[in-house]
Amino acid sequence: MKIFIDSANLQQIRHLIENYQIEGVTTNPSILAKEKEDYWDVLKQIQTIIGRERPLFVQTLSETADEMVQEAENIVQTLGGKIYIKVPAVKEGYKAMKELNKLGINTLGTAIFTAQQALMCANCGIQYVAPYVNRIDQLSGDGVGVVADIVKLFNTFQLQTKVLAASFKNVNQVHKCSLAGAHSITxxxxxIEALHEHPSSIISVEGFSKDWQKRFGVINCK
Structure with a gap:
């Protein structure tokens, strides 16, 4: 399963890229609005940190399909590199997804709350769908169950679209999405830090060090 960073914080992105195996970065209007710099500058700096070979996801804000397509073309032309355009799973969004597919622009269907929505997005020829796991749970749904259903549908119909599960509150949700067969998560x-760590691991390492120092005095294997 591939890991994407859902953030526009440059310091955090740099830290995670340096320490872990990260596939790329996803952003949305809310995430970008949290940063103090101009959003174009932030996006370009993210590309500098992660490299232009890693995917960077940028969401459209327009309300009509024609405007979404124009906005997507502008984003791709302005940034270059491996850009994926995030388009919401709404009426005008589906129309935009079909056109972006014709233009050869990489696209992700976002704001997905049902497996059927994901299937409809995939039918438009896009590369990724992003079901909102925790938000589905907050609506008394089953976010992980929706992810599992999407994976099953994509396998049944042999679709190439990948599941990039999003909206997580805890590690357990990510773990269950992994078991459900999600191709990637953001x-x-x-x-992401919590996915890589466990208090018992730290305690174990500290125990190894103490045992070594009792026997040999210093931590030096030379």
């Missing part, structure tokens, strides 16, 4: 920096 999560906040704190969730």
């Amino acid at each position: 999560a906040s920096p704190d969730i």
Whole structure:
């Protein structure tokens, strides 16, 4: 399963890229609005940190399909590199997805709350769908169950579209999405850190060091 960073915080992105195996970065209007710099500058700096060979996801803000396509073309031309355009799973969004597919622009269907929505997005020829796991749970749904259903549908119909599960509150949700067969997930920096760590691992390492020092005095294997 591939890991994407769901953030526009440059310091956090740099830290995670340096320490872990990260596939790329996803952004949305809310995430970009949190940063103090101009959003174009932030996006370009993210590309500098992750490299232009890693995917960077940028969401459209327009309301009509024609405007979404124009906005997507502008984003791709302005940034260059491996850009994926995020388009919401709404009426005008589906129309835009079909056109972006014709233009050869990499696209992700976002704001997905049902497996059927994901299937309809995939039928438009896009590369990724992003079901909102925790938001589905907050609506008394089953976010992980929706992810599992999407994976099953894509396998049944042999679709090439990948599942990039999003909206996580804790590591357990990510773990269950992994078991459900999600191809990738995007999560906040704190969730990604938690995926890699466990208190017992730290305690074990400290125990090894103490045992070594009792016997040999210093930590030096030379």
